[in-house]
Amino acid sequence: MLNRKKSRIIIVGANFAGLTAAAKLSKSHDVTVIDSRQNFQWTPNIHEILSNVKKESALSLNLETIITKLGHRFINQTVSSINGDLQAVTLDDKQVLNYDALLIASGHTRSNYDIKGADKYAYGFRSADDVLQIHNNIEVLLATNNGKNSSNERPIHINIIGGGFTGVEVLGELLRKYATNKQLHFTVIDSASRLVQALPEKLSDDILEQCKGYQAQFQFNRKITEVKKSSIHFDDKQSTKSDLTIWTAGSKLPDYLDSINTEGSVSGLAVNAYLQTNEFDNIFVAGDSASLAKSLPKQASIALDMGPHAARNITRFLAGKSLDRFKFKSKPVLLSLGDINTYFVQGKLVLASPMLAAAKEAVYQFYMARLSTLLPFEQSAFGLASRVTLSTEKLLLAEILKLRPRVLIGRSKVL
Numbered sequence: 001m002l003n004r005k006k007s008r009i010i011i012v013g014a015n016f017a018g019l020t021a022a023a024k025l026s027k028s029h030d031v032t033v034i035d036s037r038q039n040f041q042w043t044p045n046i047h048e049i050l051s052n053v054k055k056e057s058a059l060s061l062n063l064e065t066i067i068t069k070l071g072h073r074f075i076n077q078t079v080s081s082i083n084g085d086l087q088a089v090t091l092d093d094k095q096v097l098n099y100d101a102l103l104i105a106s107g108h109t110r111s112n113y114d115i116k117g118a119d120k121y122a123y124g125f126r127s128a129d130d131v132l133q134i135h136n137n138i139e140v141l142l143a144t145n146n147g148k149n150s151s152n153e154r155p156i157h158i159n160i161i162g163g164g165f166t167g168v169e170v171l172g173e174l175l176r177k178y179a180t181n182k183q184l185h186f187t188v189i190d191s192a193s194r195l196v197q198a199l200p201e202k203l204s205d206d207i208l209e210q211c212k213g214y215q216a217q218f219q220f221n222r223k224i225t226e227v228k229k230s231s232i233h234f235d236d237k238q239s240t241k242s243d244l245t246i247w248t249a250g251s252k253l254p255d256y257l258d259s260i261n262t263e264g265s266v267s268g269l270a271v272n273a274y275l276q277t278n279e280f281d282n283i284f285v286a287g288d289s290a291s292l293a294k295s296l297p298k299q300a301s302i303a304l305d306m307g308p309h310a311a312r313n314i315t316r317f318l319a320g321k322s323l324d325r326f327k328f329k330s331k332p333v334l335l336s337l338g339d340i341n342t343y344f345v346q347g348k349l350v351l352a353s354p355m356l357a358a359a360k361e362a363v364y365q366f367y368m369a370r371l372s373t374l375l376p377f378e379q380s381a382f383g384l385a386s387r388v389t390l391s392t393e394k395l396l397l398a399e400i401l402k403l404r405p406r407v408l409i410g411r412s413k414v415l
Helices: 016-024 043-049 064-068 126-145 166-177 200-211 298-319 355-373 377-402 407-411
Strands: 008-014 028-035 040-041 061-063 071-076 079-083 088-091 096-098 101-105 122-124 157-163 184-189 215-218 224-225 231-234 239-240 244-247 283-285 333-337 340-347 349-352
Touching: 008 016, 008 040, 016 028, 016 064, 040 064, 043 166, 061 064, 061 079, 061 244, 061 355, 064 071, 071 166, 101 157, 101 298, 122 126, 126 157, 126 224, 157 239, 166 184, 166 215, 166 355, 200 340, 200 349, 283 298, 298 355, 333 355
Parallel strands: 008 028, 008 101, 028 071, 101 283, 122 244, 157 184, 157 244, 184 215
Antiparallel strands: 040 061, 079 088, 088 096, 224 231, 231 239, 333 340, 340 349
């Protein structure tokens, strides 16, 4: 009996959706996973690197180790183009890979909105490497400033472009670490009229209230026209000083998806209820790259659901079976403002309490432990012990020791 030829499946992107999809695909397929990074990163917590609450190693898992253990092939390369008609993926090294089914789980890249100088003078915030670079630059600014006569120390202006989810969490970690350092002045700048527009307005109001007394300012309804090395310029001809500009403002699909993105949307590739693209039924999309008829939040927990579902549908598609609809389950949101407060958001319900930091940490620990099971046992066990020890020492124990009952009661409330 002749051996049946294995179906060729390519997964582009190996973070939340891509990695969990790979874990669901059988070795009976010829599966290739492509990612420009060597490590999976738990990106919802990379902001904690700024305050030393997390280390990069605690947020990372080696992709080649995981993918190889799953019985698949890992290629550490960048995709340059995808041709849906030819069923081909071209890599930056000119290598061409053909597929029978393709899963796009590449997420988003940074968008500068074509603002002059933003790519050169503003630091992105999409990976642990980005955060480490920002952390190191702040320390250099402080060291340089402190080398002068203390009476002549000048203010150091750090601007966060974008008052969304990431911008708020970045501000929180900076305040966690530098709240007592009066040299540093933090400003959040956004074109919107308030913080975190996707969430209830009362959340924005409470964050502004909680930041009173800290060296934090907010500028809303500001349109940036140019970013320079030491300043940010607006459409009203005004400008503000900036020793360090952190860019959390926007994201877009990678350029290599232009040939697939027939709808022309920057938010995601249009897919049907089965996570297939409208034009190519053998191309599936999961995670932030996917845009369903009903818009979904860009959450890691949703991507973790979409990845395995896409994998199951790819298996059924290749077997000629009917596909299953993706059913979205509403997920609560946990947003942290450093050690000042943490917010639980479910629809219009907003709960605030510093004690919710433990719940947010538990989510991170749970999912990282689950993903770590894809590693060899000794690496999985060591990683779990390291993460728990670091979190207990740097986050949970530290917060418990400094919380006072009056502060806890004052900040704990239903908004």
